[in-house]
Amino acid sequence: MNTESSHAIPEAEAALLLGPSAEEASGEVDAIYQATRKAFGFLPNAARLLATSPPLLAHHMRHIGYYSQHPTLGAPLLAFIRLLVSDRARCRYCVHMNAAMLMQAGISPEGIEAAREDPESAPLPARERALLGFALAAVSDPHAIGEHEMVQVRAQGWSDGEILDAVYHGASAVAVDIVLDTFNVPAD
Numbered sequence: 567m568n569t570e571s572s573h574a575i576p577e578a579e580a581a582l583l584l585g586p587s588a589e590e591a592s593g594e595v596d597a598i599y600q601a602t603r604k605a606f607g608f609l610p611n612a613a614r615l616l617a618t619s620p621p622l623l624a625h626h627m628r629h630i631g632y633y634s635q636h637p638t639l640g641a642p643l644l645a646f647i648r649l650l651v652s653d654r655a656r657c658r659y660c661v662h663m664n665a666a667m668l669m670q671a672g673i674s675p676e677g678i679e680a681a682r683e684d685p686e687s688a689p690l691p692a693r694e695r696a697l698l699g700f701a702l703a704a705v706s707d708p709h710a711i712g713e714h715e716m717v718q719v720r721a722q723g724w725s726d727g728e729i730l731d732a733v734y735h736g737a738s739a740v741a742v743d744i745v746l747d748t749f750n751v752p753a754d
Contacts, residue, residue, distance in 0.1 A: 612746060650685055
């Protein structure tokens with residue numbers, strides 16, 4: 567799949583920091599690694615980076631667990647939020663990871679690429695595209711969000727808690743993008 571878009575994503579360099587490998591991990595990190603491998607089928611390099619700080623790794627995994635079990639924000643919507651936030655931030659790791667997740671969810675490479683070019687074309691129900699657009703707008707320019715935007719997204723049937731969860735998820739993706747890019751974490 568072509569994961570390039572109009573946003574140039576820098577080429578990978580050697581990782582500046584990675585935590586222990588699966589073979590080197592022990593204690594809480596080993597337990598988290600095992601759960602992560604069970605969930606993903608492999609140990610993502612992002613988990614290895616965060617394992618440099620075991621409490622941060624545990625916090626991040628709770629965050630992922632919350633969203634993976636979210637009762638109303640589905641996996642494709644959440645992956646599109648992360649993908650498009652990461653595309654704008656030019657985070658190679660997260661663009662590749664989330665594109666792969668979307669393909670596993672049955673989204674075509676063409677659908678993913680179209681959404682990268684125009685989020686309104688994301689292959690999601692209109693209601694979810696509205697929340698996706700709101701989350702992207704909030705992450706891009708939080709000061710541009712006002713009562714009008716809130717009324718529009720609420721009119722799509724989203725509760726305040728769901729709106730907050732979507733925006734928080736997008737904002738969290740920005741933080742992860744910065745951390746992964748700072749330490750040149752290679753894509754899986």
